Amino acid sequence: MTQTQNDSQQNPAKAGVRTYTGGCHCGAVRYEATVNLADVSRCNCTFCTKFGNIGNVSMKPSAFRLIKGQEHVSRYAREGSPNSRSFCKHCGVMCFGAGDVPELGGEFRSVGVNTLDDVDPSLLTYQYWDGRHDNWQSGPRSSPWPFQPTVS
Ligand SMILES: [Zn+2]
Numbered sequence: 001m002t003q004t005q006n007d008s009q010q011n012p013a014k015a016g017v018r019t020y021t022g023g024c025h026c027g028a029v030r031y032e033a034t035v036n037l038a039d040v041s042r043c044n045c046t047f048c049t050k051f052g053n054i055g056n057v058s059m060k061p062s063a064f065r066l067i068k069g070q071e072h073v074s075r076y077a078r079e080g081s082p083n084s085r086s087f088c089k090h091c092g093v094m095c096f097g098a099g100d101v102p103e104l105g106g107e108f109r110s111v112g113v114n115t116l117d118d119v120d121p122s123l124l125t126y127q128y129w130d131g132r133h134d135n136w137q138s139g140p141r142s143s144p145w146p147f148q149p150t151v152s
Contacts, residue, residue: 011123012037021067022116024088024095029069031096033111035059040113040124044145045131047078051085051094054114055126064096064109103136 012018016036023030040055042048048056066073069088073095077084083099097110113121127140133148 012119013040013124014038020116020119022095022111024069024072024091024093024115026088026091026093028072028090029088029093029095030067031111032065032067033057033059033096033109033116034063035111037113037119037124040126041129041140042126042144043129043131044147045129047083047085048131054112055121055124056097056110057113058104058108058110061098061107061109064111101136 012020016038017034018036019032019034020037021030021032035057037057040057042053042055044053072089073086074089075084075086081099083097083101085094085097087094093115094112095115096112098108099110100107113119113124127142128144129136129140130138130145132145135145
């Protein structure tokens with residue numbers, strides 16, 4: 001085995017586009033996502049911060065499949081927002097999200113990388129978005145964006 005093959009097996013960030021399985025903690029909710037784990041985002045918006053924001057990977061809706069547990073899923077969205085997070089009603093794990101942000105390519109699904117089977121989040125590289133300030137035009141960067149003080 002070459003070093004490169006070994007790296008991609010050990011490190012999902014180097015594995016390219018692959019289909020991963022994932023789910024909540026109690027097993028009621030299961031899904032599949034075809035994604036590239038070289039592109040994992042963290043965001044500082046109030047939504048992501050409250051949900052713990054361990055890291056999310058986004059995909060087109062067709063690359064996400066809920067395998068089981070639709071009846072065990074509860075969804076949260078801020079009133080009027082097209083973006084939502086879905087979590088297991090039983091164990092409370094925030095599993096996946098859905099949304100529509102034209103600046104980021106339109107409709108998408110996302111999953112928490114911490115919910116994917118056999119993926120070690122400590123091996124991934126994160127890109128940070130400044131969602132708290134709606135600063136999407138700046139794109140992601142390699143270090144977190146600080147909160148700007150609120151002018152009162
Ligand atoms: Zn559960």
